[in-house]
Structure formats: structure tokens, C-alpha cells
Amino acid sequence: MSDNKIYQASTTAPVNIAVVKYWGKRDAKLNLPTNSSVSVTLSQSDLRTHTTAACSAAFGPEDTLLLNSSPQDVSGARTQACFRELRALRSALESADPSLPKLSSLPLRIVSENNFPTAAGLASSAAGFAALVRAIANLYELPSSPTDLSRIARQGSGSACRSLFGGYVAWQMGSKEDGSDSVAVEVAPASHWPTMRALILVVSAEKKGVSSTSGMQITVATSELFQRRAEVVVPAHMKAMEKAILEKDFETFAKVTMMESNSFHATCLDTFPPIFYLNDVSRAAIRVVEDINKKAGKTIAAYTFDAGPNAVIYYEEENADAVAGTLKSALGELDGWQGREIKAQSTEGVDARAVQVLKDGVSRVILTSVGEGPIRTEESLITATGEPLKK
Amino acid sequence: MSDNKIYQASTTAPVNIAVVKYWGKRDAKLNLPTNSSVSVTLSQSDLRTHTTAACSAAFGPEDTLLLNSSPQDVSGARTQACFRELRALRSALESADPSLPKLSSLPLRIVSENNFPTAAGLASSAAGFAALVRAIANLYELPSSPTDLSRIARQGSGSACRSLFGGYVAWQMGSKEDGSDSVAVEVAPASHWPTMRALILVVSAEKKGVSSTSGMQITVATSELFQRRAEVVVPAHMKAMEKAILEKDFETFAKVTMMESNSFHATCLDTFPPIFYLNDVSRAAIRVVEDINKKAGKTIAAYTFDAGPNAVIYYEEENADAVAGTLKSALGELDGWQGREIKAQSTEGVDARAVQVLKDGVSRVILTSVGEGPIRTEESLITATGEPLKK
Known part of the structure; x- marks a missing residue:
């Protein structure tokens, strides 16, 4: 050409x-x-x-x-x-x-x-x-x-x-x-x-942990529990999770989500040398989710953590106030609540120390929901002459 | 009578x-x-x-x-x-x-x-x-x-x-x-x-965690990784540990000790709801031990944690300064160093943030060593008339 x-x-x-x-x-x-x-x-x-x-x-x-x-x-x-x-x-x-x-x-x-x-x-x-x-x-x-x-x-x-x-x-x-x-x-x-919601608690990490790319390689090489997870635990979780999604069974979805996150972080801890992604703020988020569920008398919230301390909390729209609202009363001053109709709830029944740890350690929240896959757009980041658009 | x-x-x-x-x-x-x-x-x-x-x-x-x-x-x-x-x-x-x-x-x-x-x-x-x-x-x-x-x-x-x-x-x-x-x-x-030494870092826990008696029952009932630990991982560790002790092979003793502690706490984390005994101070102790070993170019220290945040660090007498001395330079003001000839060492090469977390979170140290079993004593806590001795 x-x-x-x-x-x-x-x-x-x-x-x-x-x-x-x-x-x-x-x-x-x-x-x-x-x-x-x-x-x-x-x-x-x-x-x-x-x-x-x-x-x-x-x-x-x-x-x-x-x-x-x-x-x-x-x-x-x-x-x-x-x-x-x-x-x-x-x-x-x-x-x-x-x-x-x-x-x-x-x-x-x-x-x-x-x-x-x-x-x-x-x-x-x-x-x-x-x-x-x-x-x-x-x-x-x-x-x-x-x-x-x-x-x-x-x-x-x-x-x-x-x-x-x-x-x-x-x-x-x-x-x-x-x-x-x-x-x-x-x-x-x-x-x-479509009613699935996610609240992300962005935690100020002390520093970048082990990268997931190298971390998972070390886990495979050294964890004595990892093989069991890959061969037995995850296949059972896959089956239960796909069924829970098809049946919109939030309680099962939540339980498998939390056990999965724990299982993954357990194999990180079983790695040698051990890999820690959860810190005291992550642990406080787990505690608050546990207490929200206890207060509700059923499982309405599920935590999960990737290769870092941020908590992602899944819940259904109908429980937005009970879940996100409880966290809003503790973290309402942070960025991320604007434009969302979440009614702050009392933190009664929620461990006060865990709430304080979240107040001290969460830097912002992101409220979001289940969404669509990639969307084609005509909005271009490159000009007609081929230059990157100045932002 | x-x-x-x-x-x-x-x-x-x-x-x-x-x-x-x-x-x-x-x-x-x-x-x-x-x-x-x-x-x-x-x-x-x-x-x-x-x-x-x-x-x-x-x-x-x-x-x-x-x-x-x-x-x-x-x-x-x-x-x-x-x-x-x-x-x-x-x-x-x-x-x-x-x-x-x-x-x-x-x-x-x-x-x-x-x-x-x-x-x-x-x-x-x-x-x-x-x-x-x-x-x-x-x-x-x-x-x-x-x-x-x-x-x-x-x-x-x-x-x-x-x-x-x-x-x-x-x-x-x-x-x-x-x-x-x-x-x-x-x-x-x-x-x-006889040269085995132990340094205990007593960590001020936020509160009493799950008791070991109930904690271990919940682990057995809910952890999907536990059975693997009990049936496969521990028998291998037992064999390696007994051999290491008989051969006074500190490097193997240390590696198995650390992996064992991690494996145990991994199954606690895999419990549902998860059990956390390690906190950010415990993690800092792990990091400092890792750095002490890196600095030495070989494994001269091993951490282990029971059902709580306290770190127990094993080392051999010949490495007392390199192991305990490094911690003394950070924690020298605490109770527990008196009467021990441990020469404080520079913390160069040891993660400064971890050292700071230990300074903030350790309340006292205990320096001890391998010792004898029960010893009969004539020192009685009960008077000749059968009353408890007033202390």
C-alpha cells in the first residue's frame, strides 16, 4: 500500500x-x-x-x-x-x-x-x-x-x-x-x-505486594495445599457457583464467593515464603460483612479479595441500604458515594473496632454493579490525522 | 482414715x-x-x-x-x-x-x-x-x-x-x-x-481471637483444605522434622517450622467463617525473620505462631547476635532483654517499615531456650497446715 x-x-x-x-x-x-x-x-x-x-x-x-x-x-x-x-x-x-x-x-x-x-x-x-x-x-x-x-x-x-x-x-x-x-x-x-451490586473498598496498601504473575508461580511450586485446591476444591466451587448464578441464589453465591476468596488467600499464606495480600484493614472488612449478615439474619453480603487488600463486596440491589448503607455511615466522607441513593444505616451490631479500622484504612469507595461486555464506540482517542487526542 | x-x-x-x-x-x-x-x-x-x-x-x-x-x-x-x-x-x-x-x-x-x-x-x-x-x-x-x-x-x-x-x-x-x-x-x-534458643515477641492483640478449642472444631468442620493437611502435609512434616532434630539440621528444622506455621494458619483462613490469628504485627515479624535470613545468606531463624499473634523465633546460640541482636536494636527498650548478653545489631537490610510495625506492636520480649521436662521440687505452695501460701 x-x-x-x-x-x-x-x-x-x-x-x-x-x-x-x-x-x-x-x-x-x-x-x-x-x-x-x-x-x-x-x-x-x-x-x-x-x-x-x-x-x-x-x-x-x-x-x-x-x-x-x-x-x-x-x-x-x-x-x-x-x-x-x-x-x-x-x-x-x-x-x-x-x-x-x-x-x-x-x-x-x-x-x-x-x-x-x-x-x-x-x-x-x-x-x-x-x-x-x-x-x-x-x-x-x-x-x-x-x-x-x-x-x-x-x-x-x-x-x-x-x-x-x-x-x-x-x-x-x-x-x-x-x-x-x-x-x-x-x-x-x-x-x-441485573440486581447484583458491588461496593469496592479501596485500601491504602503499605506497598505493592508480590505481583500476581510471580506470586502464583511460587504458590504452584511451594504450597503443599495448592494441588488440593486446584483439583478438588475449585471444581466443586465452579459447579456450585454456576448453579447459584443460574438460579439467582444469592446465599449460595455469597457463601462460595467468600470461601473461594479465603481458599485462594489460604494457599497464598501456604506459599513459601508466604504471600500476604490481606492486611488488618481487609480483615476488618471481612468482620463488618460478617456482622452485616448476622444483623440481617441471612447472608446478604459477600466479600472477595484479589491480589491486594481492596475488598469487593457483592450484594443485591434490595439490600443496598443494609449493606452499602452500613458502610456509608462509617465511610460517608470518602469519595465514591456521590450520586448514589444509598441511605446510611446505623452500625449497631457491627464490631466498633472493625469500623474504626475501616475508617482509618479505606481511602475511597466505588459503587458499581454487574454490567455489559466490551462496547464498540465511535468516540476515538486518535485524531483524524493519527495523533493521540490530548486529554 | x-x-x-x-x-x-x-x-x-x-x-x-x-x-x-x-x-x-x-x-x-x-x-x-x-x-x-x-x-x-x-x-x-x-x-x-x-x-x-x-x-x-x-x-x-x-x-x-x-x-x-x-x-x-x-x-x-x-x-x-x-x-x-x-x-x-x-x-x-x-x-x-x-x-x-x-x-x-x-x-x-x-x-x-x-x-x-x-x-x-x-x-x-x-x-x-x-x-x-x-x-x-x-x-x-x-x-x-x-x-x-x-x-x-x-x-x-x-x-x-x-x-x-x-x-x-x-x-x-x-x-x-x-x-x-x-x-x-x-x-x-x-x-x-542444647543450643536451641527461642525469642518470643509478645504482641498486644486487639482482643482475644477464637479459642483454639472451638477454632479447631470449626476448621475440621468447614475447611476444604484441612483434610489434605492432616493426611498428607503433616505426616511429611513429621518425618522431616524428626530427622532434622536427630541430625541437628537447623536449616531443615527452620524451613519445616515456618512452613508448618503457615500451613496451620492457612487452614485457619480456609475455615468458614475464617479465623485470623496473625495480624499486621505478626506479618512484620515474618518479614523481619525473612530479611535476617537473607542478610545471613542462610536460614538462621525460624518463626512460628500458635493461636494468637505472638511470634516465637527459634535460632541457634551461635546466631544469637545476628537474630536476637537485630531485634534488640529495634525493641531494646522493651522488658525482657535484661541479663542477656545479646549484642544489638544494625537493622540494615531489614525492611524498615516492618521494623517500625514491630516497634509499635510488640509489648515485651521473652528470651529463652530449649529446656527440661517437669522437675520435682520441695518448694511448696501449700503450708504445713494446708493453707495456700500467701504470695
Whole structure:
């Protein structure tokens, strides 16, 4: 091609928070997990990555990626794997239909923006790789299904494969060596159980803990309890969780979610040297959720923690005041409550010391809900002349 | 008997700190464990219970127990089981030799004193029941071996059975339904490896956590990883630990000790609802031990935690300055260093934040070492007229 035409497409992609956790790889290069997992996709109104993928002969010669205005290294094996797989799919289309422009051979320029602070310790790589893969797939006009694309996004970041879908999503671990059956599938769309809410307590961590990439490798290598979790505990949790979602059975959903989080962090503690993601503030959040449930006389709230101290608390819309409202009375001064109709509740019956630890240790809250998968958008982060939009 | 003669005998008994942990009962009434365990008996110069057992027709009619000048309830099944078993053994002696005074039918008066604060959260019930059983056995002039007595003390408090021996002690879980083979045996006497030292960091806990008695029952009932620990992990640790002790192989001793502690606390976290004994101060102690070992280029210190936040750090005498000295430079102002020749070391290479957390959260230290089993003493806590000595 001799022209300098700029091709581009944009998408947004969501964050997902697992309720059955991914921890452990059976193949580090392909990001193949030791167990299946399930997540809830969170609403993009609150948390999303917005990505524009463009290509042009005027770019280059290197592929580039700008995230929140900072140039990112794209030479890593994971990003390269995504680019390579997507180009191969485009290349096949071009071979089949010579009238198509040869986009697969053009340098890529990717521009990405998160609508939440990266420092908040939220799983931004999942939304990031899902958006990157989905944006390039849009640019290349690939007919690939979300499950097809999940296979590619997985190679960027394991949990990214689950962000290709909205609602309730399973990542099936698969059994093939090439990873071709290690993909995400929809358990149920957001519309099936739209009343699911999530309150995130962002905890000021003392410092970044062990990265999940290296942490899970050390767990697999050293934890004497890990194999039991992968082979026995998680398969049982997967079955119970998928059933709970299909039946909109919150009590079971909640119990499995909490036991899963505990089981995952137990294998972190059983790692040598031990990995701690939960701190005293996380423990206080667990205590407050336990007390909210006791007060309600049934399980209306469920905590879960990823590879960091932030608590994600799931609850149903009808219990918003009882769950989020109780936390609002303790944390009402923090950012994140604005524009939400949550009525602060008395913290009577809730451990006063735990409430104080949350007051001292939570830096902001995020109120959100189950949401949709990636959404194509015409809003571009790249100008018609190919320059990143100045924010 | 018509006379009012007062019979009495006294003993001291040690605290023990497990390096392979007891957690889980297969029979709650008999205190039969789900797995074997190993402990180090600590020196009675630093930590001990002193108990005098007396009996007389002038007492009673009830058996009584005074601990640190406070009357204790002896009607509980555990104390009653100890009294009953010891009386049965005495009764058999009396039947065989009618010339013996009929002590088995006289009311018991037990007086006990700990030389350490009960509030420190140290495993005082182990020393307490070991001393109680040993003192009554002395009073009754039973020919029972420490292993025989361990079978009785076990029914008072599981880990008490290990305090009948000095040095390095295994509690063999046994397999019989009546618990007759669930007893303590010596792995090696203190003299085999006399250079073992222990530094206890007493952590001010926010409040008493779940009691070990109820905690371990909930773990057995709810943890999905527990069975694996009991059936696979602990047997491997037992084997490695006994070998390490016999070979005085500190590096293996230390690694198994740390992994054991982590494994035990992992199953606590996997309990539902989760049980947390480690807090941020405990985590800081783990970090400091890791850094001390890194700095030394080999494993010279090992942490272990029981059902509470206190850290027990084992090390060998030759590394006293490198291990205890590093902590002394951070915690030198606290009680517990007096009279010990420990040279404070620079904390260079040790995480500064962890050191600060220890400074803020440790309330005192106890420096001690491997020690002997119960020691008979003529020092009595009961006067010739049968009254508890006023302290």
C-alpha cells in the first residue's frame, strides 16, 4: 500500500472481579490456568478501559501503545502474542479476499485510557488487554466471537479473557496443550441477574505486594495445599457457583464467593515464603460483612479479595441500604458515594473496632454493579490525522 | 482414715511451642488429634507453672484448684478426667498394697503459679495441665512414666501431653478409639541439641481471637483444605522434622517450622467463617525473620505462631547476635532483654517499615531456650497446715 490512510476503531471494555479465583498456571507462556474460574463483569459506567486501535503506513515502523498518556513497552511476549494472533486472523481474511486493505502488515498505534486510577490496585490489566484485543479485532473487522477473542486476550493477561463478556463469565481451564480450549464463556448475561451490586473498598496498601504473575508461580511450586485446591476444591466451587448464578441464589453465591476468596488467600499464606495480600484493614472488612449478615439474619453480603487488600463486596440491589448503607455511615466522607441513593444505616451490631479500622484504612469507595461486555464506540482517542487526542 | 494428715508434693512444668502443629480433633472428648505434632520444650527458668498438689481428710468435701491466687472451676470434664484417671491409678496401688494410705479417696487441693503473665497469650494450659498431672502423680507416688502421664494430661489439654518431657517431643496421634496410643514420646532430650534458643515477641492483640478449642472444631468442620493437611502435609512434616532434630539440621528444622506455621494458619483462613490469628504485627515479624535470613545468606531463624499473634523465633546460640541482636536494636527498650548478653545489631537490610510495625506492636520480649521436662521440687505452695501460701 502506498497511501497513508489512517484506519481506526474503538471500544470500551470492563473490569471483572472473580468469585471463583484464577491462581496458578499450568503453562506460563500460554497463560493456561491450573483451574477454571468465574467472574462478575462490572459496569463500565464506573470502571472501564477505553481503547482506540489504529494502523497506517504513516505510523511506525514500530507498534506503539499509549496508556493514560504514557508510552508502554509492547515488546513483551504477552502483548506480542496478542498482536501476532490478531494479525494472523486479519491476514487470513486478506488472503481470502484480495480486495481488503492489507492492514495486517501496517504498524499499530493503540491509545488507551482508564476511567479509574491505576494506583487504586484494581485489576486493570484484565480490562486493558480485553480492550486492546477487542479494539484491534474491530479495526481488522474480524468475525471472531467473544470466545474466540478470549483465547487471544488470555495470552495477554489470564483474567482478561473474562472481560470479553458481560454478566457472569466462566473461564474454562481446558485441557489441550496448545490452550485452544482455554477460553471464556458466558454463564449468564447481566440481564439474567441485573440486581447484583458491588461496593469496592479501596485500601491504602503499605506497598505493592508480590505481583500476581510471580506470586502464583511460587504458590504452584511451594504450597503443599495448592494441588488440593486446584483439583478438588475449585471444581466443586465452579459447579456450585454456576448453579447459584443460574438460579439467582444469592446465599449460595455469597457463601462460595467468600470461601473461594479465603481458599485462594489460604494457599497464598501456604506459599513459601508466604504471600500476604490481606492486611488488618481487609480483615476488618471481612468482620463488618460478617456482622452485616448476622444483623440481617441471612447472608446478604459477600466479600472477595484479589491480589491486594481492596475488598469487593457483592450484594443485591434490595439490600443496598443494609449493606452499602452500613458502610456509608462509617465511610460517608470518602469519595465514591456521590450520586448514589444509598441511605446510611446505623452500625449497631457491627464490631466498633472493625469500623474504626475501616475508617482509618479505606481511602475511597466505588459503587458499581454487574454490567455489559466490551462496547464498540465511535468516540476515538486518535485524531483524524493519527495523533493521540490530548486529554 | 480418721487423721487429718496433709499429704503434698510439688513440681514445676514447662511450656512447649510446637514446630509441627496440633490443630483438629478426631475425638473432642478424649482430645484425640487428627494429626501428630512435635514441639520444643522451653526452659523453666523463663516460663513455667509451679504446682503443689495436696490431699487431706481435712480438706473438702470438694476438690479445689487455685491458679495465681484465683479459684478455678474444676468441674469441667477435662479436669475431672485427669483427677479420675490419676485416682484410679492410685487406687490400684492401694488395692495391691493395703499398707498405703488411701489418698485416692481424699479431696485434692491444688495450688498453681505461673512465672509469666497469663495475659501474654502464651500456651499456659499446656504447662498448667502437665504440672497438675505431674504434681498429683508425685503426691500419689505413681510409678507411671512420662508417656503414661502424657495420656492423662492430654485429656486435660491436648498440647499438655508434650510438656511431660523436656527437649524435643512428639505427640503421636495414635489410632485406637480409646486414645490409649495417643501419647507423647521424646524425640531427643534437650542435651542432644542444647543450643536451641527461642525469642518470643509478645504482641498486644486487639482482643482475644477464637479459642483454639472451638477454632479447631470449626476448621475440621468447614475447611476444604484441612483434610489434605492432616493426611498428607503433616505426616511429611513429621518425618522431616524428626530427622532434622536427630541430625541437628537447623536449616531443615527452620524451613519445616515456618512452613508448618503457615500451613496451620492457612487452614485457619480456609475455615468458614475464617479465623485470623496473625495480624499486621505478626506479618512484620515474618518479614523481619525473612530479611535476617537473607542478610545471613542462610536460614538462621525460624518463626512460628500458635493461636494468637505472638511470634516465637527459634535460632541457634551461635546466631544469637545476628537474630536476637537485630531485634534488640529495634525493641531494646522493651522488658525482657535484661541479663542477656545479646549484642544489638544494625537493622540494615531489614525492611524498615516492618521494623517500625514491630516497634509499635510488640509489648515485651521473652528470651529463652530449649529446656527440661517437669522437675520435682520441695518448694511448696501449700503450708504445713494446708493453707495456700500467701504470695
